[in-house]
Amino acid sequence: MTGRFNWDWSDEGPPEEAYSRVTEPERFAPLHDWALDTVAGLERYYEITRVEGIGLDHDLERSQISRPTVKLTPLHESGAPVTIVFTDFPGLAVRTGRWFTDWFPSCGCDACDEMPDGVFQEFMELVRCVVSSGFRESLYLSRRGDGWRTSEFRSDEYSRSGESRVPRSEAIHILNGQDEIVFRWAPWQTKSKS
Numbered sequence: 001m002t003g004r005f006n007w008d009w010s011d012e013g014p015p016e017e018a019y020s021r022v023t024e025p026e027r028f029a030p031l032h033d034w035a036l037d038t039v040a041g042l043e044r045y046y047e048i049t050r051v052e053g054i055g056l057d058h059d060l061e062r063s064q065i066s067r068p069t070v071k072l073t074p075l076h077e078s079g080a081p082v083t084i085v086f087t088d089f090p091g092l093a094v095r096t097g098r099w100f101t102d103w104f105p106s107c108g109c110d111a112c113d114e115m116p117d118g119v120f121q122e123f124m125e126l127v128r129c130v131v132s133s134g135f136r137e138s139l140y141l142s143r144r145g146d147g148w149r150t151s152e153f154r155s156d157e158y159s160r161s162g163e164s165r166v167p168r169s170e171a172i173h174i175l176n177g178q179d180e181i182v183f184r185w186a187p188w189q190t191k192s193k194s
Contacts, residue, residue, distance in 0.1 A: 013111075014110065014111035014113075018109065018110040018111035019109050019110075019111045020109065021109060021110045022108050022109055022110065023110050025089055025090065025108060026090070027115070027116055028089065028090050028091050028105060028108065028116050028119065029090045030116050030120075031090060031091060031092055031104060031116055031119060031120055031123070032066065032067070032086050032090055032092070034120050035070075035084055035086070035092055035120075035123065036070075038123075038124065038127060039070055039072065039084065042072060042127075042131065042188075043072075044191075045190055045191060046074065046131060046188040046189065046190055046191065047074065047075040047076065047188070047189045047190070047191055048072045048073060048074050048075060048188065049072070049073050049075065050070060050071070050072055051070075051071045051073070052068040052069065052070050052071075053068050053069060054068055054069065055069075056069040056071045056083060057069060057071070057083045057085060057095055059095075059101070060083065060085040060093040060094075060095055060101060061085055061093075063087050063088065063089070063093070064087065064088035065085055065086055065087055065088065066086050066087065066088045066090060067086045068086075069083060069084065069085045069086070070083070070084045070086075071083045071084075072084075074188045074189065075189065076186070076188075076189050078185065078186035079131075079134070079185060079186055079187065079188045079189065080096050080097035080130050080134070080135065080183070080185035081095075081096070081097070082094065082095070082096050082127065082130060082131075083095040083096075087103075089105075089108060091103060091104055091105055091108065091119075092104040092123060094123070094126065096126065096130045096135070096185075097130075097135065097137050097151075097183055097185050098137060098183055099137055099139065099149050099151070100135075100137055100149075100151045102126065104119045104120070104122060104123045105119045106119075125157070125158045126153065126158075126160075128155065128157075128158065129153045129154070129155045129158045129160075130153070130185070130188075131187060131188040132155060132187050132188070133153070133154060133155035133158075133187055134184070134185045134186045134187045135151065135152060135153045135154070135185050136150075136151070136152045136182065136183065136184050136185070137149065137150060137151045137152070137182075137183050137185070138150045138180055138181060138182040138183070139166065139171060139174060139175065139180065139181045140171075140175075140179065140180040140181075141168070141171045141172065141175060141179070141180075145168065146165050146166060146167060146168045146171065147165070147166035147167070147168060147170065147171020147172075147174075147175070148163050148164070148165060148166060148171075149163060149164050149166055150162070150163040151163070
């Protein structure tokens with residue numbers, strides 16, 4: 001198999017060193033402009049507020065950022081907010097709703113072989129699902145173990161679900177005596193035509 005940069009990969013896949021190497025990270029630079037264009041389009045079509053600044057999402061802003069974070073919040077509270085952090089990699093770190101986070105590219109190493117067009121398509125599929133179909137996320141505590149965050153995205157064109165472990169002490173603190181917290185986020189409301 002030949003990789004994007006024309007090195008030879010045997011049938012066993014990429015060489016071990018490809019997992020710790022990033023060749024031409026600047027190829028992901030267009031993601032920033034494409035994401036800003038997407039934000040502008042969402043503002044034109046949906047009833048949302050836009051806030052820009054540093055410190056809007058401390059968890060996602062832990063890595064170096066190249067411009068202020070953008071947070072889009074639907075005017076109707078039933079819709080999930082979307083926060084976009086523009087990383088120096090260059091890439092995007094995204095939070096939808098309360099807990100779900102994702103990174104674009106997901107890795108960027110040579111072994112993962114990601115390209116900007118495909119990465120942006122993944123970003124757009126996630127955003128389209130949040131704004132047009134909504135999604136579900138939850139947090140629960142297993143009886144003898146850690147907590148679990150779950151997420152489920154469904155639309156006609158996109159389906160994705162997953163779960164991640166949460167330390168027991170953190171889950172107990174967030175749940176504050178509840179067995180489970182569930183958010184069923186609704187689609188965003190479109191602007192009325194005047």
